[in-house]
Amino acid sequence: MKRGCILFFLIILSYAKEDSFITTEEYGQELYKNPRGIGCIQCHGINGKGKVIATYKEKDKQKILRGPDITKLDFKTFKTKTLQDKGVMPKYYLTDEEIQAIYLFLKKQSLNKTP
Ligand code: HEC
Numbered sequence: 001m002k003r004g005c006i007l008f009f010l011i012i013l014s015y016a017k018e019d020s021f022i023t024t025e026e027y028g029q030e031l032y033k034n035p036r037g038i039g040c041i042q043c044h045g046i047n048g049k050g051k052v053i054a055t056y057k058e059k060d061k062q063k064i065l066r067g068p069d070i071t072k073l074d075f076k077t078f079k080t081k082t083l084q085d086k087g088v089m090p091k092y093y094l095t096d097e098e099i100q101a102i103y104l105f106l107k108k109q110s111l112n113k114t115p
Contacts, residue, residue: 024100024101024104025101025104025105025108027101028100028101028102028103028104028105028106029105031094031098031101031102031105032048032102032105032106035092035094035098035102036092036093036094037090037091037092037093038090040070040102042067043067043088043089044067044068044069044070045067047071047106047109047112048069048070048071048105048106048109048110049069049071049109049110050066050067050068050069050070051066051067052064052065052066052067053065053066053067053088065088067088070106071106071107071109071110072110075100075103078099078103078106079096079099079103082094082099082102083099
């Protein structure tokens with residue numbers, strides 16, 4: 001009876017732990033895909049390493065509009081640039097916590113070698 005109780009407790013505990021263990025990175029990934037507005041993924045690629053947004057012609061020259069690699073910035077630069085309202089990027093209203101989660105997700109991606 002007593003052992004059963006402890007076992008039950010341990011199972012609950014391990015579930016709770018697993019849950020909070022994946023949260024921040026997964027949360028960041030979700031936000032990256034859907035940050036209340038157009039997803040970062042559309043312009044910075046699946047893992048933040050950048051992608052071609054569009055190609056177009058200007059005065060007969062082929063031009064490429066590209067979302068840059070955003071996995072290697074320090075946090076301060078990342079935050080400032082994410083929130084600034086200029087250029088191609090839309091304006092975002094993200095909290096510190098949300099930006100931190102996205103940043104963490106991208107840092108994990110930058111350790112991953114595949115483009
Ligand atoms: C519509 C396309 C688009 C979307 C969506 C977008 N970005 Fe960008 N982002 C760009 C482009 C293009 C640049 C390069 C600077 C410029 O022209 O605005 C950029 C620049 C940045 C930079 C600065 C990079 C550097 O090296 O200076 C950061 C950080 C960034 N984006 C983060 C984000 C995050 C986080 C999101 C989602 C919340 C996001 N972006 C969504 C297109 C986009």
